[in-house]
Structures are given as structure tokens and as C-alpha cells.
Amino acid sequence: xxxxxxxxxKIDLLNGYDFYETLEPGVGSYFLDSLYSDIESLVIHAGIxxxxxxxxxxxxxxxxxxxxxxxxxxxxxxxxxxxDCRSNPSEKTKKLK
Numbered sequence: 305x306x307x308x309x310x311x312x313x314k315i316d317l318l319n320g321y322d323f324y325e326t327l328e329p330g331v332g333s334y335f336l337d338s339l340y341s342d343i344e345s346l347v348i349h350a351g352i353x354x355x356x357x358x359x360x361x362x363x364x365x366x367x368x369x370x371x372x373x374x375x376x377x378x379x380x381x382x383x384x385x386x387x388d389c390r391s392n393p394s395e396k397t398k399k400l401k
Contacts, residue, residue, distance in 0.1 A: 305347055306380040312399075313372075316386040320370065338367040343383060346374065350381045358400045360384060373400060 317339060325332025342365045353361040360373040365386075373385040387396050 305350060305376075307343060307346060307383065308380055309343070309383045313383040313386050320368070320386065320388070324368075335368055339365055339370065339372070339386060342366055343372060343386075346372075346381050346383075350374070350376055356400070358397070360400055364389070 317336060320339070321332040321336050323332075324335045342363065346363070349363070351361065353363045355361055356373070360375055363372045363374070364370075365372065369389045371387055371389055372383060373387065374381055374383045376382075385396075385399055387399060
């Protein structure tokens with residue numbers, strides 16, 4: 305399966321990188337490496353994750369408190385958002401509409 309990382313998800317990843325990089329140099333790069341590894345695992349595991357109210361599958365990242373929201377359409381995996389699980393739930397709902 306082909307993975308498509310949409311622009312909104314790329315921005316989410318960059319925001320996460322910036323946040324962790326300001327805490328300590330190098331942690332932002334580790335964050336990106338970890339999340340990209342999780343995203344790449346969707347080639348094997350896409351579709352096994354639960355769905356939310358908006359019909360997005362979501363996978364919890366292994367190392368950081370983030371969730372990857374995706375849909376499977378026409379044989380491709382579309383990553384719509386990569387959101388911090390600690391954020392306000394209403395903000396997540398707005399982002400995924």
C-alpha cells in the first residue's frame with residue numbers, strides 16, 4: 305500500500321518537532337524518526353486500528369503521546385493528522401473535520 309502524508313499532517317509533525325527540539329536539542333529529530341517509523345508500519349498494519357466518530361482510524365505512537373489519524377481509500381493510506389493526545393479533545397475534533 306502507498307502512504308500519502310497530507311500537508312496538515314506534515315505541519316503537525318513539524319509542530320511536534322519544534323516542541324520537542326525546544327525542550328532539548330536532538331529530541332525533535334528523535335520524535336520525527338519515531339513517528340515516521342510508526343507511519344511506515346501502516347504498510348503492514350493499516351486497518352486494524354479502531355475508528356473514531358469521524359470514521360478515521362487512529363494509531364497511537366509507540367514512543368510519544370501522539371495519535372496518527374488515517375483513512376484507507378483506493379488502495380492508499382492517507383494520513384490526515386498527527387495529534388498530541390494531551391491536547392483538548394474538542395480541538396482534535398475540529399482539526400479532523
